[in-house]
Amino acid sequence: MRMCPFDFQRFIDGWVRNVAISACHLSEDFDPQILPSEPRFGDFQCNGIFAHAKRSGIVPRQLGEQVLKALQASDGAHLWDMSLAGAGFINFKIAIPAIETWLETYATEEDFSKAAGDLPGKTVVVDYSCPNTAKQMHVGHLRSMVIGDAIANLLEFFGARVIRDNHLGDWGTQFGILLMQLREEKLQMENLSPDEALECLENVYRRGTQATQTSESAMERARAELVALQNGDPERVATWKWINTVSYASFQEIYDLARVKFDHVLGESFYRDKVGRVCDELSKCGIAEESEGALVVFHRDHPRFCQQPFIIRKRDGASNYATTDLATVLHRREEWHCDEIVYVTDGRQRDHFEQLFLTAKRWFSAKGYALPVLKHVWFGTVCGEDGKAIKTRSGEPIRLKTLFSEAIQRADEIIASKGTDLTADERMRISRTVGVGAIKYGDLLQNRTSDYAFSWDKMLSLEGNTAPYLQYAVARIYAIFRRAGIDPDAPGKSHKIHLLEPQEIALGRKLLLYPCVLHQALADLRPHFICTYIYELAGIFSTFYNSTKVLDEDQQTLLSRLSLCARTLTILRSGLNILGIGVLEKM
Numbered sequence: 001m002r003m004c005p006f007d008f009q010r011f012i013d014g015w016v017r018n019v020a021i022s023a024c025h026l027s028e029d030f031d032p033q034i035l036p037s038e039p040r041f042g043d044f045q046c047n048g049i050f051a052h053a054k055r056s057g058i059v060p061r062q063l064g065e066q067v068l069k070a071l072q073a074s075d076g077a078h079l080w081d082m083s084l085a086g087a088g089f090i091n092f093k094i095a096i097p098a099i100e101t102w103l104e105t106y107a108t109e110e111d112f113s114k115a116a117g118d119l120p121g122k123t124v125v126v127d128y129s130c131p132n133t134a135k136q137m138h139v140g141h142l143r144s145m146v147i148g149d150a151i152a153n154l155l156e157f158f159g160a161r162v163i164r165d166n167h168l169g170d171w172g173t174q175f176g177i178l179l180m181q182l183r184e185e186k187l188q189m190e191n192l193s194p195d196e197a198l199e200c201l202e203n204v205y206r207r208g209t210q211a212t213q214t215s216e217s218a219m220e221r222a223r224a225e226l227v228a229l230q231n232g233d234p235e236r237v238a239t240w241k242w243i244n245t246v247s248y249a250s251f252q253e254i255y256d257l258a259r260v261k262f263d264h265v266l267g268e269s270f271y272r273d274k275v276g277r278v279c280d281e282l283s284k285c286g287i288a289e290e291s292e293g294a295l296v297v298f299h300r301d302h303p304r305f306c307q308q309p310f311i312i313r314k315r316d317g318a319s320n321y322a323t324t325d326l327a328t329v330l331h332r333r334e335e336w337h338c339d340e341i342v343y344v345t346d347g348r349q350r351d352h353f354e355q356l357f358l359t360a361k362r363w364f365s366a367k368g369y370a371l372p373v374l375k376h377v378w379f380g381t382v383c384g385e386d387g388k389a390i391k392t393r394s395g396e397p398i399r400l401k402t403l404f405s406e407a408i409q410r411a412d413e414i415i416a417s418k419g420t421d422l423t424a425d426e427r428m429r430i431s432r433t434v435g436v437g438a439i440k441y442g443d444l445l446q447n448r449t450s451d452y453a454f455s456w457d458k459m460l461s462l463e464g465n466t467a468p469y470l471q472y473a474v475a476r477i478y479a480i481f482r483r484a485g486i487d488p489d490a491p492g493k494s495h496k497i498h499l500l501e502p503q504e505i506a507l508g509r510k511l512l513l514y515p516c517v518l519h520q521a522l523a524d525l526r527p528h529f530i531c532t533y534i535y536e537l538a539g540i541f542s543t544f545y546n547s548t549k550v551l552d553e554d555q556q557t558l559l560s561r562l563s564l565c566a567r568t569l570t571i572l573r574s575g576l577n578i579l580g581i582g583v584l585e586k587m
């Protein structure tokens with residue numbers, strides 16, 4: 001079998017390291033730092049020689065020459081052209097036969113995921129979405145759902161066993177106020193739809209909050225309601241359950257639209273009988289201490305958390321968000337045997353997670369429990385076009401449902417304006433896929449740690465890096481195959497691919513970078529790398545398609561070019577799949 005690396009970047013990295021250490025006697029800590037380079041220089045560049053030479057007091061250019069010579073003399077050198085550049089950098093340009101072999105070897109999504117088995121046997125919990133019940137999901141809940149889902153898909157692609165857990169906020173102090181106010185108003189809500197009921201509950205909550213702020217006795221009654229609920233009073237528990245049921249029914253509509261699924265929906269309430277163990281063990285291990293009547297954890301070596309406590313039991317004896325999260329780590333480890341937990345929330349929770357991770361680490365190590373790797377994947381805020389948080393006219397955050405229906409509506413208007421012969425059903429399906437895709441993609445495209453301004457026009461545009469543009473690129477490739485009368489998934493590995501024209505070569509080069517991009521996205525759990533790549537790929541494909549005749553009379557050329565179309569389709573589809581963006585065969 002001809003050797004064909006899946007990820008050239010990784011492969012070159014390992015190869016250069018080996019050769020440099022064994023043939024040129026560089027020390028074990030040599031890191032080649034292979035990175036994709038600007039196309040005019042080649043495909044990859046080795047940047048690590050320079051740094052290594054500087055550190056060892058050698059002239060970088062000389063070391064570069066020495067390493068290059070050794071590389072040229074070793075196995076594998078026929079896969080790429082190499083040249084020395086600048087002060088000791090080495091450029092790699094993959095040889096055309098190697099690109100052709102790559103394209104012939106990695107043809108389907110299945111080939112990719114088989115080759116990308118980086119995480120087999122690894123169990124990763126992804127904790128995302130997690131809205132609080134008794135309120136509708138609003139724009140502030142968009143990013144966790146969208147980014148979390150993409151990350152879960154990415155981990156799954158790499159072979160991990162992913163457990164998607166929606167850790168609902170269903171056990172907060174909001175229930176004391178809600179129960180009190182509901183009792184006082186004696187509302188009949190049984191006949192309302194989940195959305196109407198939630199709307200009504202939001203108003204009840206607002207009035208309840210007002211009451212507790214102005215009246216000490218209302219505050220007392222709310223507290224008493226919460227205690228009654230926590231003590232399992234059947235009537236309160238029934239109302240609480242009903243509130244959670246209608247809340248979830250309304251969330252579910254959004255998850256269905258966004259095509260987001262969970263394996264578990266264990267809200268905070270699930271852990272209510274598990275928090276005792278947390279406080280017990282942390283106290284007995286000497287990690288938690290009493291402070292002003294509360295049970296808290298300080299981290300003496302931390303510049304801030306040596307003073308800012310992590311409160312795990314409040315003065316009134318109640319557990320809180322921190323206690324639940326500690327119990328959750330233990331449950332996920334003991335019951336699901338997870339190796340890693342990824343939390344996808346807003347950047348404002350960074351302190352919480354840092355304290356959680358520090359506390360869990362000390363607790364697990366004191367008890368001899370195996371600690372999963374804990375990662376906080378945080379994100380910035382979605383702003384309006386004016387740079388401020390997006391709100392409705394009355395100052396409320398925009399509901400997700402409103403956002404999605406408006407996107408679908410706008411997508412539908414665009415489709416109608418193009419004049420179509422679609423059936424009503426088809427048109428509806430397309431508007432949904434495009435509208436929902438536009439919102440999700442508009443979010444994923446942003447580096448997650450930045451804030452971004454939400455713009456309807458930008459994300460729904462058929463030009464630029466948008467879901468509609470990419471969905472259109474995909475549909476266009478399907479159309480090529482319809483015209484050729486061939487199934488796009490049929491020209492698998494059997495056809496020879498010949499890269500002759502410069503546009504074909506450029507496309508081939510871009511295609512083989514896909515695995516590098518996936519690894520880059522995985523390393524830092526940042527899906528936007530995939531967006532940038534597939535957008536560029538679509539552009540390069542377009543240049544190829546506009547300048548070369550795909551449906552050539554010559555059978556060999558036709559099949560080779562169609563195979564290039566098929567590879568582009570596979571990668572665009574795979575990328576969009578990982579991002580959770582729907583694709584269409586016709587648009």
Ligand code: ARG
Binds near residue numbers: 127132345
């Ligand atoms: N319910 C929380 C909120 O709305 C998010 C929960 C995130 N997950 C967790 N395990 N803490 O802010």
